[in-house]
Amino acid sequence: MDTMKSFKGYGKVDEHDEAAFRRKTRKRFIILSVSLVLLVALIVGVVAGTLVHRKNKSGSGEVSRSPAAAISSICSVTQYRDSCITSLTSSNSSDPERIFKFSLMVVMDSLEKIANFPNEYMNKTDDPLVKEALKVCGAVLNDAVDSLNDTVSAMNVNEGEKILSVPKINDLKTWLSTVITDEETCLEALEEANATFVEEIKLLMRNSTEFASNSGYWGNRNFPSWIGAAERRLLQASAPPKPDVTVAKDGSGDVRTLKEAVARVPKKSKTRFVIYVKAGEYVENVVLEKAYWNVMIYGDGKTATVISGSKNFVDGTPTFSTATFAVAGKGFIARDIGFKNTAGAAKHQAVALRSGSDQSVFYRCSFDAFQDTLYAHSNRQFYRECDITGTIDFIFGNSAVVFQNCNILPRQPMPNQFVTITAQGKKDPNQNTGISIQRCVMSPLDNLTAKTYLGRPWKDYSTTVIMQTNIGGFLNPLGWISWVSNVDPPSSIFYAEYQNTGPGASTSGRVRWAGYKPTLTTAQASKYTVNSFIQGPSWLPATSVTYEST
Numbered sequence: 001m002d003t004m005k006s007f008k009g010y011g012k013v014d015e016h017d018e019a020a021f022r023r024k025t026r027k028r029f030i031i032l033s034v035s036l037v038l039l040v041a042l043i044v045g046v047v048a049g050t051l052v053h054r055k056n057k058s059g060s061g062e063v064s065r066s067p068a069a070a071i072s073s074i075c076s077v078t079q080y081r082d083s084c085i086t087s088l089t090s091s092n093s094s095d096p097e098r099i100f101k102f103s104l105m106v107v108m109d110s111l112e113k114i115a116n117f118p119n120e121y122m123n124k125t126d127d128p129l130v131k132e133a134l135k136v137c138g139a140v141l142n143d144a145v146d147s148l149n150d151t152v153s154a155m156n157v158n159e160g161e162k163i164l165s166v167p168k169i170n171d172l173k174t175w176l177s178t179v180i181t182d183e184e185t186c187l188e189a190l191e192e193a194n195a196t197f198v199e200e201i202k203l204l205m206r207n208s209t210e211f212a213s214n215s216g217y218w219g220n221r222n223f224p225s226w227i228g229a230a231e232r233r234l235l236q237a238s239a240p241p242k243p244d245v246t247v248a249k250d251g252s253g254d255v256r257t258l259k260e261a262v263a264r265v266p267k268k269s270k271t272r273f274v275i276y277v278k279a280g281e282y283v284e285n286v287v288l289e290k291a292y293w294n295v296m297i298y299g300d301g302k303t304a305t306v307i308s309g310s311k312n313f314v315d316g317t318p319t320f321s322t323a324t325f326a327v328a329g330k331g332f333i334a335r336d337i338g339f340k341n342t343a344g345a346a347k348h349q350a351v352a353l354r355s356g357s358d359q360s361v362f363y364r365c366s367f368d369a370f371q372d373t374l375y376a377h378s379n380r381q382f383y384r385e386c387d388i389t390g391t392i393d394f395i396f397g398n399s400a401v402v403f404q405n406c407n408i409l410p411r412q413p414m415p416n417q418f419v420t421i422t423a424q425g426k427k428d429p430n431q432n433t434g435i436s437i438q439r440c441v442m443s444p445l446d447n448l449t450a451k452t453y454l455g456r457p458w459k460d461y462s463t464t465v466i467m468q469t470n471i472g473g474f475l476n477p478l479g480w481i482s483w484v485s486n487v488d489p490p491s492s493i494f495y496a497e498y499q500n501t502g503p504g505a506s507t508s509g510r511v512r513w514a515g516y517k518p519t520l521t522t523a524q525a526s527k528y529t530v531n532s533f534i535q536g537p538s539w540l541p542a543t544s545v546t547y548e549s550t
Contacts, residue, residue: 422455434463475504
């Protein structure tokens with residue numbers, strides 16, 4: 001292990017150098033994610049709970065609703081108590097919903113103040129990689145503002161409808177979690193580029209992130225309900241749906257490239273727009289930005305229709321921007337199509353697909369690359385009957401994602417490297433994010449001789465559960481590996497296994513981390529199923545994709 005090198009996306013360095021780097025930066029790091037997701041759950045869990053408790057205790061219908069007392073109760077359990085009290089005092093209310101609405105306005109104001117900094121800092125550097133990192137910041141911060149707008153819009157309810165209903169809470173927590181992930185992604189890009197002014201940016205973001213975490217503590221309900229009947233028909237139909245535009249390299253379609261097809265997609269459409277891509281390899285980098293809603297792309301098979309690119313970190317592109325195909329608009333569906341990054345192992349971070357699409361579905365797709373193959377960046381995602389190949393951290397990100405009935409195929413990395421299947425990036429304890437791998441098959445793609453692990457904790461609250469999965473004999477008996485060599489991860493992580501089978505499934509030789517669970521109860525495991533973790537029943541039926549709810 002001492003001789004091995006690991007090249008994770010945000011700092012391609014030797015393990016010992018990486019440990020030194022982390023020690024140096026840990027003291028100065030301002031945790032971006034620790035504020036936003038907190039107040040959401042807090043207002044319901046603390047304010048409402050406190051008021052009910054007082055009501056029950058008094059035995060009357062009247063409850064003391066002092067704004068100062070309510071806000072003090074809310075802020076007492078946030079991670080940033082002082083900023084919480086300061087930001088909410090002027091709300092002058094003890095009503096949970098009114099305080100929450102006010103907190104969102106506070107976050108929005110802070111976020112808008114920092115959204116323009118990438119343009120301002122462009123003139124402060126001549127380093128092309130730093131400039132590219134600032135472009136990443138510009139993109140993700142704009143997305144963060146958009147996600148926050150979605151959250152604010154969701155507060156507008158019909159008469160008699162409660163903001164604190166379970167579906168709304170699930171949506172609010174998801175979008176607030178995404179705001180935090182977007183801000184964290186900006187910092188990661190700047191750190192990756194070794195930007196000299198990164199500390200200034202962290203200070204600039206401090207209010208935004210603290211207010212953000214203070215807004216995320218609205219009841220820790222974590223689970224799915226989203227694919228409706230129309231989408232289900234699209235995914236399960238034996239005959240493919242009629243396309244709005246057909247892509248064909250040979251000129252037999254409406255256009256020859258994916259980019260031309262994307263140019264025809266209407267913005268913020270509430271109806272499904274379908275793109276059919278005929279068999280062939282399409283060498284292009286495609287980005288479906290956040291304004292493109294409800295797009296479906298399907299091909300002639302995951303090995304017949306392939307979108308291919310080769311952007312990579314070594315050649316000067318931030319990890320976030322290396323994706324061959326990237327999607328951020330909600331409700332995206334891909335079926336029978338492949339995504340590939342051909343940069344190779346020597347080019348380190350090279351993403352095949354990046355998804356930040358809320359309630360997105362990938363059915364019978366393939367994702368082929370080496371390091372950082374599949375970037376499940378944010379929001380709720382579902383993958384069914386897909387093939388995923390890679391080497392280091394090849395399933396990574398901070399979405400709430402379930403992989404079901406997929407083939408997970410680790411491959412031989414460069415000499416002296418090990419293989420890690422997952423790297424989950426949960427930064428805040430109240431984000432409703434994590435990786436759930438269920439009923440999948442893990443087997444080597446090739447002659448795999450490198451030490452191979454199920455994953456490693458990327459952030460302090462990394463959450464990964466492997467359950468009911470067949471694990472081949474390639475796996476190192478330890479099962480998991482620390483981010484920093486010979487340093488156990490914090491006890492705040494949640495890593496677990498449940499009812500796995502195969503020669504690599506035995507947990508007798510696993511790591512002894514405080515945050516690792518070699519087994520779960522059925523009730524504990526149920527929190528990471530399609531029903532619970534991504535609120536599947538509320539949205540998956542509409543996509544027509546087959547799924548197991550439990």
